[in-house]
Amino acid sequence: MAPVNDHPGEQAAQNPVKLIGIRDTPLCVDEVFRAVGDDAAGGVSLFVGTVRNHDGGADVDALGYSCHPSAEAEMRRVAEKVAADHPVRALAAVHRVGELAVGDLAIVVAVSCPHRAEAFEACRKLVDDIKHEVPIWKHQRFSDGTEEWVGAC
Numbered sequence: 001m002a003p004v005n006d007h008p009g010e011q012a013a014q015n016p017v018k019l020i021g022i023r024d025t026p027l028c029v030d031e032v033f034r035a036v037g038d039d040a041a042g043g044v045s046l047f048v049g050t051v052r053n054h055d056g057g058a059d060v061d062a063l064g065y066s067c068h069p070s071a072e073a074e075m076r077r078v079a080e081k082v083a084a085d086h087p088v089r090a091l092a093a094v095h096r097v098g099e100l101a102v103g104d105l106a107i108v109v110a111v112s113c114p115h116r117a118e119a120f121e122a123c124r125k126l127v128d129d130i131k132h133e134v135p136i137w138k139h140q141r142f143s144d145g146t147e148e149w150v151g152a153c
Helices: 029-035 071-085 116-133
Strands: 017-023 043-050 058-067 090-096 098-101 105-113 136-142 147-151
Touching: 017 029, 017 071, 029 043, 029 090, 029 105, 043 116, 058 090, 071 090, 071 116, 090 116, 105 116
Parallel strands: 017 090
Antiparallel strands: 043 105, 058 098, 058 136, 090 105, 136 147
16 A cells, blocks of 8 residues: 555645635635535635624624725635645635625635645635735724724735
């Protein structure tokens, strides 16, 4: 029997970025999860970011996301970098823009890898890098009438 690392399923896939999108419509967890299905993956990590009802001690009523026209291309660049640095079998990420209410899905990311630890690590890296490098901005509106812009990068 060949050593585990020599098996093709233990390696990154040739074209692992399966779905990247910036959407102005509600996001679908099932769509993202299905996009990363791979028979060689032993672990799938899924992250769903939602609009919460508070931030920094203040009550949030709603928020809006806006982005630069390059946001989707930047998201793809970030995804390709994560895929190059980890044994990713498949990867998908979608981010919502427009007006969102508390409880709405803001981002859905999934990564499949041969093993769970790799999937967790790659998914976390992808979420963190999207937040820090992709030009998406959040405009929060608080219950006290104040508002705040939060830059993603």
